[in-house]
Amino acid sequence: MPSDLKPVDAAKDRRKIKSVRRMKEIMTAYYIDAKTASDTGKKVAWITSGGPVEPLIAMDVIPVYPENHGAMIGAAKMGVDLCEKAEAMGYASDLCAYARADIACATEDGGPIGGLPRPDMLICCNNICGTVLKWYEVQARYFGVPLFILDTPFTHTEYSPAANQYVRAQLVEYLSFLETHCGKAFDRDRLTEVGRLSVAGQKLWQAVLHTTTHRPAPMSAFDAFFHLALIVTLRGTQTVVDYYTELLAEMETRVAEGISAVPEERFRLLWDNLPVWYRTRWLAEKFAGHGACLVADTYTSSWCGAMPYLDESDFLGSMAEAYSRIYINLGTDLMADMVVEMVSTYRADGLVIHSNRSCKPYSLGQYDIQRIVQERCGIPSLMIEADMTDARNFSESQIETRIDAFMEMLATGCSPRSRPFP
Amino acid sequence: MISVGIDVGSISAKAAAMEDGRLLGSRVLLTGYNAGKAGRAVFEALLAAVGIAADRVGPIVATGYGRNSVDVAHKAVTEITCHAAGAQFQNPAVRCVIDIGGQDSKAIALDGGGRIKDFAMNDKCAAGTGRFLEVMARALEVDLDAFGDLSLAADQPAAISSLCTVFAESEVISLIAKGERRENIIAGIHRSIGARVVAMAKRVGLADPLMMTGGVAMNIGVVKALEEKAGLPVQVSPYAQVNGAIGAALIGAGMG
Numbered sequence: 107m108p109s110d111l112k113p114v115d116a117a118k119d120r121r122k123i124k125s126v127r128r129m130k131e132i133m134t135a136y137y138i139d140a141k142t143a144s145d146t147g148k149k150v151a152w153i154t155s156g157g158p159v160e161p162l163i164a165m166d167v168i169p170v171y172p173e174n175h176g177a178m179i180g181a182a183k184m185g186v187d188l189c190e191k192a193e194a195m196g197y198a199s200d201l202c203a204y205a206r207a208d209i210a211c212a213t214e215d216g217g218p219i220g221g222l223p224r225p226d227m228l229i230c231c232n233n234i235c236g237t238v239l240k241w242y243e244v245q246a247r248y249f250g251v252p253l254f255i256l257d258t259p260f261t262h263t264e265y266s267p268a269a270n271q272y273v274r275a276q277l278v279e280y281l282s283f284l285e286t287h288c289g290k291a292f293d294r295d296r297l298t299e300v301g302r303l304s305v306a307g308q309k310l311w312q313a314v315l316h317t318t319t320h321r322p323a324p325m326s327a328f329d330a331f332f333h334l335a336l337i338v339t340l341r342g343t344q345t346v347v348d349y350y351t352e353l354l355a356e357m358e359t360r361v362a363e364g365i366s367a368v369p370e371e372r373f374r375l376l377w378d379n380l381p382v383w384y385r386t387r388w389l390a391e392k393f394a395g396h397g398a399c400l401v402a403d404t405y406t407s408s409w410c411g412a413m414p415y416l417d418e419s420d421f422l423g424s425m426a427e428a429y430s431r432i433y434i435n436l437g438t439d440l441m442a443d444m445v446v447e448m449v450s451t452y453r454a455d456g457l458v459i460h461s462n463r464s465c466k467p468y469s470l471g472q473y474d475i476q477r478i479v480q481e482r483c484g485i486p487s488l489m490i491e492a493d494m495t496d497a498r499n500f501s502e503s504q505i506e507t508r509i510d511a512f513m514e515m516l517a518t519g520c521s522p523r524s525r526p527f528p
Numbered sequence: 529m530i531s532v533g534i535d536v537g538s539i540s541a542k543a544a545a546m547e548d549g550r551l552l553g554s555r556v557l558l559t560g561y562n563a564g565k566a567g568r569a570v571f572e573a574l575l576a577a578v579g580i581a582a583d584r585v586g587p588i589v590a591t592g593y594g595r596n597s598v599d600v601a602h603k604a605v606t607e608i609t610c611h612a613a614g615a616q617f618q619n620p621a622v623r624c625v626i627d628i629g630g631q632d633s634k635a636i637a638l639d640g641g642g643r644i645k646d647f648a649m650n651d652k653c654a655a656g657t658g659r660f661l662e663v664m665a666r667a668l669e670v671d672l673d674a675f676g677d678l679s680l681a682a683d684q685p686a687a688i689s690s691l692c693t694v695f696a697e698s699e700v701i702s703l704i705a706k707g708e709r710r711e712n713i714i715a716g717i718h719r720s721i722g723a724r725v726v727a728m729a730k731r732v733g734l735a736d737p738l739m740m741t742g743g744v745a746m747n748i749g750v751v752k753a754l755e756e757k758a759g760l761p762v763q764v765s766p767y768a769q770v771n772g773a774i775g776a777a778l779i780g781a782g783m784g
Contacts (some may be wrong), residue, residue: 473731480646491651503593504632508649511608515644518609 117358120365123329123336125353132345140168141223149226149288154238155338156408157231157256158280158429160304160421163342164297165284166186169229170222171339172245176204179211180383180495182218189496191216203464203495205241212248225251227287229280233258233435235467254283260428262437265427273426294422301421305413310350312410318401319452322366324357327389329367331381337409344436372397373516376448378475379403379460379468380494382422392506396513402452403481404445408433411444432480438471442478449483456516457487463499488512529586532574533610533776534567534601536594539630539658540662540743541566541695543574545585545772546781548610549617553578554770563594571600587780593631605779607772608647612636613784614775615739618765623735626725626754626762628744630658633721635729646732656724658744660693664717667700668710672747675714679749689720696720714749722753729758739763741771 143150151162155173162169179185191214192206193199199206206219215221228251230242239255246253256276259269281292287471314333317324327332333353340346360366375393377400382389393400412432415423433444449457457479461469476487488508493499530552535542536559544554555574559566560730567590575582590601591610598604607627615625616638625636633656638675644650650656665672679685686703690696696717703713726734738760744750745768755762780784 121578486646489648504649507593507606511606511647514606514609515647518643 117369121367121369123325123333123353123356125349126332128349128352129333129336130348132340134262136339137219140170141219143168143223144270150223151227151229152222152225152242153229154231154234156234156429156432156434157229158277158425159339160276160300160342160425161281161284161292161297162229163340164293164300165288165290167226167284168223169339170225172208172222173204174240174335174339175211175217175219175222176207177335177381177383178219179207179217180497181386183384183497184217185384185495186497188216189498199390202235202237202466203239203493205237207495209241209244209248212245217341220494225249226255227251227283229256230254231256231258231429233429233432235434235465237466243518252283252287254280255514256280256429258426258435260267260437261435261440262433263439265431269430270426273430274423277426278309298421301416301425302418303344303347304421305416305418307337307341307343307346307350308410308413308416310347310354312407312413314350314354314357315402315407315410316451317361318367318399320361321374321453322364322368322371323401324365324367324400326362326367326390327377327403327406328381328386330403330406331386334406334409341409341444352399358477368394368397368399370397371399373455373513374401374453375456375458376402376404376445376452377458377460378445378467378472379462380405382460382490382492382500383495385492385500387414389500392509395511396509396517398513398516400458401454402448404433404441404448407448434468438474439478441471442469442475445475445479446482448487449479454483454485456485456512458512459487459489461489461491462495463493465494486512486515529781530580530584531587531589531777531780532585532772533778533780534571534588534590534598535592535772535776536563536567536570536590536598536609537592537607537630537743537772539662541570541592541594541615541768542770542773543570544770544777545574545580546774546777547784549778549781549783551767551774552580554767554773556769559594561572562597564597564599565781567594567598568600571598575756583747587741589776589780591776592629592779603780605776608634608636608649609644609773610772610779610784611741612638612644612775613778614767614771614773615741616642617774617778617783618767618771619737619739622739622763624733624738626729626738626740627742628657628721628725628740628750629772633657633725633728633742635725635732635734637732637735647731648728650724650728656721658742660696660721661717661744661747663693663697663748664700664714667697668713670703670710670714674749675718675748676746676748676750678711679715679718680752682709682711684712685719686712686716688716693751715753718747718749718753719756721750722757726754726757734758734760736760737763739765740767741765743769745769
């Protein structure tokens with residue numbers, strides 16, 4: 107049958123999120139802008155996903171994210187090839203797959219978009235992991251460009267005044283680093299404006315994620331994994347504010363019209379850790395097949411989780427605390443507190459934990475979080491062992507059995523919350 | 529009503545027929561390369577063994593890794609749910625089930641109401657599974673069926689510390705080269721499996737009565753190693769290997 111004669115699945119079509127198209131346009135324009143920066147005279151900075159991007163925006167530097175690129179490489183199923191190339195260069199297979207993919211990709215301009223634009227400088231913030239330090243040092247040597255390292259002490263139990271002073275001092279150095287390498291004075295008023303847009307963007311992102319507190323949820327974590335790209339890459343721009351305003355309106359309409367992400371939402375689950383980029387569709391369909399919607403996740407909510415510490419009227423001053431207290435830079439007890447709160451906010455029936463071979467700081471402590479959530483919320487959890495970008499660490503039949511068994515367990519009423527809707 | 533459970537695992541395919549809560553019979557065959565074929569073959573072998581015609585069989589439930597490839601089945605249910613149902617049928621008081629199959633091991637915690645509270649499965653590595661024992665048997669040139677009895681004759685179990693099957697095999701080979709007694713090596717292998725599986729079971733809640741199911745339960749050495757590590761008696765039913773198939777048949781009959 108010719109494809110244009112295929113019957114239209116009206117219900118499926120209705121469930122499609124319309125803003126996806128706009129998002130793809132924005133991301134394409136962003137990458138074109140970045141890749142043609144040398145022609146347009148703009149500077150490009152590579153920056154870690156949890157790094158303070160606002161000063162770059164304020165200086166008209168285009169931020170580029172090797173981690174966003176790593177996710178794209180994973181989703182394009184090009185991770186294994188690049189990881190193997192990095193291993194042939196001498197990097198251990200235990201190293202983060204984003205790091206391996208990025209290091210290999212830089213040498214051959216490979217991957218789904220023919221490599222990232224050459225950086226003029228590198229900005230590395232270790233609030234997400236320690237691997238980034240060596241990774242960015244390798245790239246700084248490879249490209250022969252300056253590297254700025256922002257060291258954010260780990261928040262074990264509390265954020266100390268000494269830590270705050272230490273990070274604030276580095277932020278001042280960060281601004282002078284930018285002045286030196288951009289050859290112009292830093293405009294603090296502009297930073298205030300960028301900061302205002304950054305906070306506005308984060309608020310909107312949080313509001314978008316919050317729409318899934320509605321039952322049935324209008325979107326799932328799998329959708330959030332996609333729509334996340336903007337708050338990560340272009341935080342502090344009007345584009346982000348406009349886009350999430352649109353997306354929020356679409357989600358609110360879906361709630362009003364009863365359009366759900368999963369056709370028959372019976373179970374609401376919370377996801378922990380990064381997505382399995384090369385298997386998001388398989389996982390989404392697997393869970394949806396059981397009537398389960400992943401209503402929220404600890405990963406995408408990290409890009410609005412530190413908002414309580416941001417002060418719009420003193421953006422520069424409050425950045426130190428906000429960038430130090432992101433989810434992955436917290437001790438296990440603090441992380442568990444946040445997961446427990448999310449279980450309650452999103453009325454989750456179960457927790458799905460991705461033990462991510464690539465991301466050690468995110469995966470460390472997951473057994474404890476599992477136990478704490480079980481004790482405090484009384485909900486069961488499932489651990490899936492995989493990797494965000496290196497597909498060699500994904501075993502389909504083993505993961506399928508675990509998910510099927512977990513859903514059978516929920517369906518037999520193990521959890522008091524797991525009852526069919528309504 | 530007769531119901532049948534077909535458990536197609538990575539090494540063997542098992543089938544069991546139940547009628548009104550009574551086991552009519554069971555069959556075990558090697559799975560081979562085609563899970564669908566193995567499911568059908570073991571189903572036919574079961575019918576022949578029990579002496580019933582296919583049209584007398586009511587619900588058929590498939591389980592195990594090949595569960596979605598069994599075309600005669602009406603439904604597929606995971607081995608976790610089936611082993612829990614089978615174990616509870618054999619002892620309604622059971623609170624924890626350890627199932628060691630060909631390619632994975634699992635611990636299942638049960639509540640008093642016959643429901644699964646939690647479960648854990650081994651990670652992607654094969655250590656602590658039937659396949660691990662097969663590899664070791666080959667390295668030691670010992671028939672796997674003799675493993676259990678030989679290990680009971682150990683005077684000083686060897687230490688096998690590797691968590692990986694391939695590395696553990698190298699360890700075993702170096703122990704052989706050093707002239708270590710086979711009995712001690714085998715007992716060491718069982719201990720390493722016991723330690724690994726009990727650690728996993730503790731995550732979901734090790735509790736008495738504890739039952740071991742799956743083909744590896746026929747190895748007395750592993751059972752003893754589990755008892756030692758768990759500090760609890762381990763129950764093993766004569767139907768341990770077909771326990772998953774029994775559970776599947778019970779689920780088919782609406783009794784699981």
